Amino acid sequence: MTAVLPDTFTVRPPTKDDAQAVFDLVAAYNHTVVGFADYTLDDAFDELTEPGFEPETDGWLVFDGDQLVGYGSVFGKGEFHVLDMDAVTSDPVVEAYLLGEITRRGRELAAAHGHTSVQLDTGVYRLDTGRRARLEAAGYARGTTFHRMRIDHHGPVPAPAVPAGVVVRRGTPDEESQRAAHHVVIAAFTGQYGFEVRSFEEWQASHEAQSTFDWAGMALLEIDGKAVAMRECTDAFIEDENCNYVGRLAVLDEARGKGLAKFLLRDQFALDAAAGRTGTLLHVDTNNPTPALGLYLSVGMTESLVIDSLRCTVAV
Incomplete structure (x- = not known):
């Protein structure tokens, strides 16, 4: 069941015009974890305009008033056996909401491609112990580890x-x-x-x-x-x-x-x-x-x- 957001929060799909706001949110979050942005405005724009990404159904921006407090996305390619997902926020309630929406949409995409199940994948910095614990509580487990060389x-x-x-x-x-x-x-x-x-x-x-x-x-x-x-x-x-x-x-x-x-x-x-x-x-x-x-x-x-x-x- 998708978590319920506070009444003051609103949700809408992202557009390419939101690239700056998404960049600001992700860069700020990354700064708290690894000490630098590890993300660029080009990254944000490319994510929002990737061929095959349908922002109306596969992306979510969560606002508290005028402030963007959460960004979520799910993206499939090839035969859609594996979906890449991301949920960026410092608010656990918003994160739970985004995970619920991503899971719901993941099921829809899997069914549309004739699958009985689907894998949702996301990357988490080794240093981000809080996010890892929350994702593990939501049913995620480590599949592999990537080292940036x-x-x-x-x-x-x-x-x-x-x-x-x-x-x-x-x-x-x-x-x-x-x-x-x-x-x-x-x-x-x-x-x-x-x-x-x-x-x-x-x-x-x-x-x-x-x-x-x-x-x-x-x-x-x-x-x-x-x-x-x-x-x-x-x-x-x-x-x-x-x-x-x-x-x-x-x-x-x-x-x-x-x-x-x-x-x-x-x-x-x-x-x-x-x-x-x-x-x-x-x-x-x-x-x-x-x-x-x-x-x-x-x-x-x-x-x-x-x-x-x-x-x-x-x-x-």
């Missing part, structure tokens, strides 16, 4: 040698190269925690809509004319930390053991240092079936933040 650049970084037999394609400006990158992502990540297979068209549209993404920031590695690895970068952390962000790093099983992932990382470090970036960031699932954490540690990256993914299974 970072390496700082204090001057020029030497470019690594290209592995023998490998061709580097910088940028994916056309549909053929974008489809090749999409194929590598699907082949490498299918079956991993929280990953939903998206059609090429959905994947492409999502990238096109991101204000911090450019196809020039994607790279492919080819062997014998076939794409076997990819790297995707965005400007998501440039505004607040002047760091490049590696959003995806994928290598096909058949091409593992050739040093391709290390090359892609070191190549990006060199590019970022040359561009004046103070560092490079990425997130790694520490329960990844491949030894990804060890890979990032081996190239000099260190942990800067820990985020637990909490999951609740909701029956329709």
Whole structure:
């Protein structure tokens, strides 16, 4: 049952014009937990305008008078087996209300896609013990843990040698190269925690809509004319930390053991240092079936933040 808000509170769906208010709310909350915003206005705008996000049914703004005190959202992609959700507020009553609305809408989305249950996923900073306890009381449990990895650049970084037999394609400006990158992502990540297979068209549209993404920031590695690895970068952390962000790093099983992932990382470090970036960031699932954490540690990256993914299974 959805929690009841005080009579003075009002609720309405968000629009893109609410991006500043959402940013202010989320940044203020994050400051209380980790000491910095860890969120940008671009992040807020991109969330509210993500292709496939229906704010009229899948988003909630809670106001106490004119003051925004809560923001909630639920978003599905691919086959909608997993829904990403967020509920940001410092008020436990508002949080309970948002969790109720998100659960209700999650059931509707699952039923609409022919599922008998659905997974609701959200990220919680390891330091946010209060929110974790409230979510666990609401039926959420830890599914995996993501470490934000970072390496700082204090001057020029030497470019690594290209592995023998490998061709580097910088940028994916056309549909053929974008489809090749999409194929590598699907082949490498299918079956991993929280990953939903998206059609090429959905994947492409999502990238096109991101204000911090450019196809020039994607790279492919080819062997014998076939794409076997990819790297995707965005400007998501440039505004607040002047760091490049590696959003995806994928290598096909058949091409593992050739040093391709290390090359892609070191190549990006060199590019970022040359561009004046103070560092490079990425997130790694520490329960990844491949030894990804060890890979990032081996190239000099260190942990800067820990985020637990909490999951609740909701029956329709």
